[in-house]
Amino acid sequence: MQYRTLGKTGWRISEISLGTWQVGGRWGSPFNEKTAAHTLRAALDGGINFIDTADVYSEGLSERAVGNVLKECREEVYVATKCGRQIQPHVTEGYTPAALTKYVEDSLKRLQRDTIDLVQLHCPPTPVYDRPEIFETFERLQEQGKIRHLGVSVEKIAEAQKAIEYPNVATVQIIFNMFRLRPADDFFPQAKDKNVGVIVRVPLASGLLAGKMTNNTVFDPDDHRNFNRNGEAFDKGETFSGVPYGQGLEAVEALKKIFPEGELAAWALRWVLMFPEVSTVIPGASHAEQVVSNVHAAELPAISQEQLQAVRNVYDRYIRASVHTLW
Known part of the structure; x- marks a missing residue:
């Protein structure tokens, strides 16, 4: 495993880390505590030292699983969680200092920690980014020792650009993949x-x-x-990156011609790591074997310039018209 610096935090974190949206169960299936524990331990065994979770993942069970595994871990592992999506209806008026403070305190209990390394606003409504008092709330939480750093998870590049105007925003979590190229051009240089x-x-x-x-x-x-x-339920960009399913299947077939047969997932992760502005990529995993496969991607050789251009050509032909201007 290779490690990269996570912006102004100064932490050296695994370039392939673990996202825990579906840890312990596939989307649509029940959470399984034992599977979650095996998955998390496989991540640690593979050199992963950064785990991303959220208070709404499996209604808090994901955070509890992370806390249970890490309390037995001697190595330093950075934990990032997210808050805000519990607010229903999910509108800017629901974002208050009192509500967000309580969410952080509840996450501390589930994670069994005195301090959370990184707390991220969880894709809040766009107007929240124009409310300084929300970002000041996390400054107070830092002063109280409840969190070490603040980050944001965003849907749109414009939200990321606004967020990093606040000096206490240390990280931005953003969708970026072979079907979502725009962040590399319009956000990475600013980050x-x-x-x-x-x-x-x-x-x-x-x-x-x-x-x-x-x-x-x-x-x-x-x-x-x-x-x-x-x-229908949340931003459609979270599902297949907003790409129409049939159109995405056509693009995938074109991508398979660029990379060795049977390893597209690993090459898709390696492609993300070709961008030096990326601190880490957090693929999810519902079982330990997926973690092992994800970690393997970091060991692949660098992607050639010809292959990088070929990926962009596929994007231009199949994807750009549907997604490029939306996020």
Whole structure:
């Protein structure tokens, strides 16, 4: 495993880390505590020292699983969680200093920690970024020793650009993958200038870039890949990166011609790591074997300039018109 600096935090974190949205169970299936523990331990065994969770993942069970495993861990592991999505309806008026403070305190209990390394606003409504008092709330939480750093998880590049105007924003978590190229052009240079860490999520476009889905693939009724393709429950960019499913399948077939057969998922992760502004990429995993496969991606050789251009050509042909201006 290689390690990169996470922006102004100064931490050296694993370039492939672990996102825990579906840890302990696939999307749409029940949480399994034992599977979650095995998955988390596989991440630690693979050299991962940065784990990303959220208070809403499996209604807090993801945070509890992380806390239970890490309390037995002697190595230094950085824990990032997120808050804000509990607010329903999810509108800017629901974001108050009191509510956010309580969410952080509840996460501290579930994670069994005195201090949370990184707390991230969890894709808040865009107007929240124009409210300095929200960002000041986390300054007070830092002063109280409850958190070490503040970050944001965003849907849109414009939100990321606004967020990093606040000096206490240390990291930005953003969707970036072979189907979402715009952050490299319109945000990464700004993040570098402000020494903001970039955490890449949804690197496999909800599994589409694993290259195993077909028109006949059936998703569980409770799987967001079934019910959120048009943004019925939350931003549609979180599901297949906002790419129409059939169109994405065509693009995947074109990508398979660029990389060795059977390894598209690993190459998709390696592609993300070709961008030096990226601090870490956080693919999810529902079982330990997926973690091992993800870690393997960091060991692949560098992608050639010809292959990088070929990926961009696929994006321009199949994807750009559908997603480029939306996020």
